[in-house]
Amino acid sequence: MPALLPSVIHSAAASHNRTLVGWVSSSIDRGTIDILWSCSITILLCCWVATHPNAAAPTDKWYHRFIDKFNLAMIGLLGPDFLFGIALGQFSSARRCVRLFKRDAHLLNGNQLTYRYAFFLNMGGLHLTSPDFPSGFPITGHQLHYLVKHDHVDFPNLKAMAIDERNTTDTLSRLVTVWQVLWFSVAEIQRVRDGLPTTTLELTALSFVVVMIATSVCWFRKPSITIPQTIPTKGGKLVYNIRANAKEQTHPDLKLEIWYRTPLDFIRDDRWGIDTHWSYYTRISHIIHVRMVSRPVKTRPWNRLPSDQWLPPDQVLIPFGSLILLLFSSSFLIAWNFYFPTKTEQWLWRGFAIYHSVFVVYGGVYYLIEAIRWNKRKPKDSAEGTSGVSTIPHGDTAQDLIRPSTSERNVSPAQQQPTCNQTNPIAGSHWQRWYWITQQRIVSLRNISADKDPDMVMPLRVIVPVTVTCVLYIIARGFLYIEDFISLRLQPANTYESVNKFLPFIGDG
Template sequence: MVIRSGFIQEIEQKFRDAGYENWTMTHAFFADMGGFLLECPGSKTFPIDAEQLFWLVKDGYMDYPDLDTADIKDKSKSDSLARMITIGQAAWFFINCIIRVAQNLFLTTLELTTLSFILIFFVTSFCWQHKPKDISRAMILKTPTPIALIRSKYHPRPEEPWYQTPLDFLSREEWVIARLWRYYVQILHYLHIPIFTRPSSKPYDYLPSDTFLRPDRVSKVLFVPCELLFACIFLFAWNFTFPTPTEMLVWRIAAVYQAFFGVTGGLSIWYAEEAILPKHLEKFELFQCPPKKLFLGLLGN
């Protein structure tokens, strides 16, 4: 999930408004990465994200987890020095290539491809500056309340089947790309090309990493120029020297396709999110749930 979510900042503000001043963006990342597991009667242990944790704590189903930022960094084995070294190496390579181009020196297609991924790496590093490196062991939270009673508290039809976990409906407001990505993964499974897998247990025993939550405005501003540059960067090798004319033709075709797909795809996603999806959602019945208004048509998959 390259783009940071507006939910990360929103949930941070919710916890602080509720009086939990030590809750930070690092805690939100930790929760959304599957750092908390819920153990309750009537269900197997399953992960809960930051939104679900907030409502369970707020309504008294469990105590606020006593976990500070230092504990999270220790549990995730985060190493700031290693991050800085990696960023420094990427910056050195990026600057070196720019200087060589400015001096009319030769640049290979492999180096140009590396530059495209370094661009994404820089944006990812900025968006994930508060994100733990990894979660090796989740923290188990317990509640004596049966899961059926918790569902009946928030869901007007608690008997309805759930998809990932019994509480997934509390935080299923996803970005439009999440829907497109899920269709893409499903098509690959139909073609028997399971490149991306989902948890096989039910409820899920971990949170999938390919979750696209709704981004905030800062992320969208960062996304547009970076996406355009990544889509068009391969056009810079239009007049590069290739071993054969065929390889030059293949590169040019691929570069044009990448640029066309990047520009039209980005515009299509923007139009779908701003124009098509809101009108489509108006057709669905709405019900009021304490966390947010949920669209019944988006609950199933």
């Protein structure tokens, strides 16, 4: 086919005094298909092999595990920085869990809580069962600490659960990914050293490599667990009695009959603003049946911990996270003076690259602020007072968000007098009724969670700007991906000059 034959085009434009080529077949040097293949494989391996979903629910089918991994891979494609933020939070949570049990080592009954075991606990690998909850529900490491400390359960023999043997991660796939990433990275560095041009697709692949290496470091000790293990309450104790005991001893404000995710929600250290934002938009995706990045939990109590939960990072890890975000945010600006087939494409790339950089930096700053706030208000290495920590974002008080406003309260029939005033606009004019109904619908947008958890409230003044900026970010990412591929239709000829394919830095001659 003519389209598959090498074609050489001599540009007459003075601004591009170079030989340009279209599709280039593979030969001694690399061809167009070689660039497409190596970059695509690198990106896909980074998004797939580097991801580690949480434990599946006991009732999940075999394909649900695949769906969870696919969802994480889609988050990686949406933005590898998102996946890195999730992994950094999970590593921080495991770190806090290890530190917590290290302080109370007498609770371990001779066991040793390693990072692998801490990940296992925080990923929903252990479910608590009781007479009132025979099917059980997942508990975290902090919740296990509370239960053992107050003699509600015995610390389980984690070694007997054979977590390492049950780890189903394909070691070979990891080795293949590491080799591909190293080979690709070294070859690209060699091209820069030799002064050879690079395509935007290669630049995109390199940005994935940097972020996914950091993500893999965070998830290095996280096991791949398919089926969770169970632990019973001591002496057949009811979970209701555990909550009643907590109300008497540690959590006097606990309302015994009210809980949302699991009955042990009052023991937590990980609810914060970033997760509220993420949950809000994943809920929208569930409502419109576009479940590309998150599989909804449909049981109550939850029968698993979603893999895309955002957990707060430890303050000591914030510099590491900031460095990775800065590297990623500036990566697409490197292509500022790359060759593009048209000036329009070049200026569009520059514009979207600037927006991408600003968005990531802005998001990183907000992430940093929320992390610092959370680290300041959290109890130091304590699972006792976590329920007293306010996780409501953006400065709203808990009373403002939990207590309904005058317009939100349910009015009793005796109070529904047909008066035309602002206290009862339904009985007023047509415009008053329309205004009141519109107001109620807008207010209802603050909390669209399935169970109306008050911690999932999004302030109205945040919803609109965040939605607009996120939509623009998705458009920017989409254009960058599309341009990566369509720009290969015309590139400088020396783009296809290859370095030593087997021993980079040695040279070819």
